Amino acid sequence: MTLTSGCVRKTMQKEVDRIVAEVLDYSTRTIEPELKLQRVRLDKILLEGEKKQIDQYRALTEVMADSIMNFQMKLVQMKEDTVYHLSDSEIDYYNRSQKVMRDIITGCWNILDNHQDEFAELQKDMYPKMVIWQNELMEIVSKNLPNSFRNEFGQGGMRILGMEQLGPNNMSPVFFLLYEPKTNFPLETLKEALLRTGLSDTGK
Numbered sequence: 001m002t003l004t005s006g007c008v009r010k011t012m013q014k015e016v017d018r019i020v021a022e023v024l025d026y027s028t029r030t031i032e033p034e035l036k037l038q039r040v041r042l043d044k045i046l047l048e049g050e051k052k053q054i055d056q057y058r059a060l061t062e063v064m065a066d067s068i069m070n071f072q073m074k075l076v077q078m079k080e081d082t083v084y085h086l087s088d089s090e091i092d093y094y095n096r097s098q099k100v101m102r103d104i105i106t107g108c109w110n111i112l113d114n115h116q117d118e119f120a121e122l123q124k125d126m127y128p129k130m131v132i133w134q135n136e137l138m139e140i141v142s143k144n145l146p147n148s149f150r151n152e153f154g155q156g157g158m159r160i161l162g163m164e165q166l167g168p169n170n171m172s173p174v175f176f177l178l179y180e181p182k183t184n185f186p187l188e189t190l191k192e193a194l195l196r197t198g199l200s201d202t203g204k
Helices: 002-043 048-076 088-114 116-144 147-154 172-178 187-202
Strands: none
Touching: 002 116, 002 172, 002 187, 048 088, 048 172, 048 187, 088 116, 088 172, 116 172
């Protein structure tokens, strides 16, 4: 039973690694070039004060993202039957981070609202592509799952036509505003998180 369990675990890890590799490759080839192009367009209409404010938001977000990633990796590496008690400092940091993130989201939306008409034009180009990206990424995940999981993953499911005509959710514009073409942040942080998650079960 132990040997069988180990083989299954290794097989699943290979599938995870394959999915992560394809998702990262898709992101690099398809998503990043378009994000950079459109983000440069947006930068041309922002005021200098707004750009500085965005830089501050990015710095705060990067610190929080690193902390969250490190904490998640610590949890991933623990045994399944482990009971982990949050410390007072961890609880305090989490609660303070939530407030900071709310302030960042509000500040980003204020900047976007200052350029509502121009941003609406960008949205017309961007959001239909985002819907396509999401569908193609889901296809990558589904294609690489083992047959038993793939069948369950692809069963039924509601289809909603016209999704490409809906406006983006609350966080998509915030992510887009925080996106930095030169450093690829925060997309680079998400890619690093995927890689680190994949390596966590291999002992690397």
